[in-house]
Amino acid sequence: MQKELLITRIVRFYWDGFRNMTIGKTLWLIILIKLFVMFAILKVFFFPDYLGKFDTPSDKQEYVSDELIRRAVNH
Amino acid sequence: MIETINTSVIDWSRAQFALTAIYHWLFVPLTLGLGIVQAIMETIYYKTGNEFWKKTAQFWMKLFGINFAIGVATGLILEFEFGANWSNYSWFVGDIFGAPLAIEGILAFFMEATFIAVMFFGWNKVSKGFHLASTWLTILGATISAYWILVANAWMQYPAGMQFNPDTVRNEMASFWEVALSPVAINKFFHTVLSGWIIGGMFVVGIASWFLLKKRETKFALESIKIGAVFGIAACALSIWTGDGSAHQVAQRQPMKLAAMEGLYEGREGAGLVGIGLLNPAKEQYNDGKDPFLFKIELPKMLSFFAERDLDAYVPGITNIIEGGYPQKDGTVALPAEEKIARGKLAIRALADYRSAKSDSARQQARATLDEHFKYFGYGYIKNPSDLIPSVGLTFYAFRIMVILGGFLLLLFAVVTYLSYKNKFEAKRWLQWTCFASIFLAIIAGQAGWVVAEVGRQPWAIQDILPVSAAISNLSASSVQITFFIFLALFTVLLVAELKIMINAIKKGPEIEHAPVLKNNHIKN
Secondary structure (H helix, E strand, O other), X not given: OOOOOHHHHHHHHHHHHHHOOOXXXXXXXXXXXXXXXXXXXHHHHHOOOHHHHOOOHHHHHHHHHHHHHHOXXXX | OOOOOOHHHHHHHHHHHHHHHHHHHHHHHHHHHHHHHHHHHHXXXXXXXXXXXXXXXXXXXXXXXXHHHHHOOHHHHHHHHHHHHOHHHHHHHHHHHHHHHHHHHHHHHHHHHHHHHHHHHOOOOOOHHHHHHHHHHHHHHHHHHHHHHHHHHHHHHOOOOEEEEOOOOEEEEOOHHHHXXXXXXXXXXXXXXXXXXXXXXXXXXXXXXXXXXXXXOHHHHHHHHHHHHHHHHHHHHHHHHHHHHHHHHHHHHOHHHHHHHHOOOOOEEOOOEEEEEEEOOOOXXXXXXXXXXXXXXXXXXXXXXXXXXXXXXXXXXHHHHHHOOOEOOOOOEOOOHHHHHHHHHHHHHHHHHHHHOOOHHHHHHHHHHHHHHHHHHHHHHOOOHHHHOOOHHHHHHHHHHHHHHHHHHHHHHHHXXXXXXXXXXXXXXXXXXXXXXXXXXXXXXXXXXXHHHHHOOOOEEEOOOEEHHHHOOOOOHHHHHHHHHHHHHHHHHXXXXXXXXXXXXXXXXXXXXXXXXXXXXXXXX
């Protein structure tokens, strides 16, 4: 009998593992919903990279430099 | 120039970060602690071949999996907040902070993710030895992951191994090893991981006690308690040792935090450690002359000993740190806060001059001034010296809550170990209730430790170099408020989901004494 390829065995290992889950299915559902909320809603709409509005690193460093200098008290 | 950032943005952003970190820290310590306990149980199964230990390990592994699944990726929200709310900080420290987090993400996370699949799916499919190795490697991966996160946090408490580049306005890593192996990072790692072990041990003892209270799964519960309690004693004992190291590090690098932890306003030689005390709420200013305590019980000279390993050593208080003038260990005299503020302003002015310089000589001169005073850079943002004082009340009481609960847990583990090995624990229902309730006390102790670490270092985002007022993004307070409450709702829903699934799994139990033990049983995870 021909020996199964390693990749096939790995795929089968995961396939059987996921198929036999009970609580795990609920947990995966929660994980997927959580990741969706985090990346598709929170990250996009509420937590954009603040410095992402600048196109180049040079613009970012200029902005941060200006902020750090401007905020110094009685400078 | 005038300060343009509304302080409520800072407060809401700090509250949001604290909320996220507290929530994240509900899951991480249980992963670290419970992971070790289940691995010990599986090791016993591997050694003995006794199916009882396999079932026992599988039960705790199921609870580990629930906790892991609900907690996974909650730490990423902290990184979102760095980019959105603390963008100046993120840019300022990018290279230093990025490396540990990248290693954490690539090495530790993938190691964890690979072996956790074998741990859950591999029963009866891989050899017992490979499965056991996968279980240990999963928890090792989680622990290594924690290490790199704590390296990043430790750098904020003790910035080392970097060089500020005024061209990029970033701190750049000068020595990876100084960052990765800083004494603060090493100590913080062990102390923090051990606190997770205590929570893991208490969780096992507490849940197993619940089974005894319900008169179910008695053998499983008693054997689990023996392992959890001994593990808890070891974790508590080591935690005392690393806690002492932690206090020593704080004394060396963050004397203001130490003074706040002790409510010490006036420094002295042979300073005592406050065992218990009640702070005087009437004390509003560091220099108002009012007694900081309504009452206190001190252990004579112990603060000097813990801080400097010398019973008669001088420990500066809040007033001394603000006013300066006391001799330091390196032979220099401590600068007053006003002088540090002046030097910080010089450093910021030098940065401005450097960036606007029209000639090389002007640039070199500005660079020299910046380098000379950079260690005071953050003081240039401080309005009043009293702004350098963290919340004394919160730091002082959180420290005592952590220490007192830690001592209580050590005693509890010791009593439980003694009684369980003498076969007397099963009859002590009051102690079983105490153990169950103490799960929450262990969690509170861990959270209190973080309150000391993080509140005690305010106002700094990076110790001495960047205060939160400079680190914060130029946001509106209302936008941060909205996300704060979104998080609160999201975290509450997730926590309720976890508790519901966890409670159901616990109620179902390991089913060792009800179900026949199958030789080729297949775990449903």
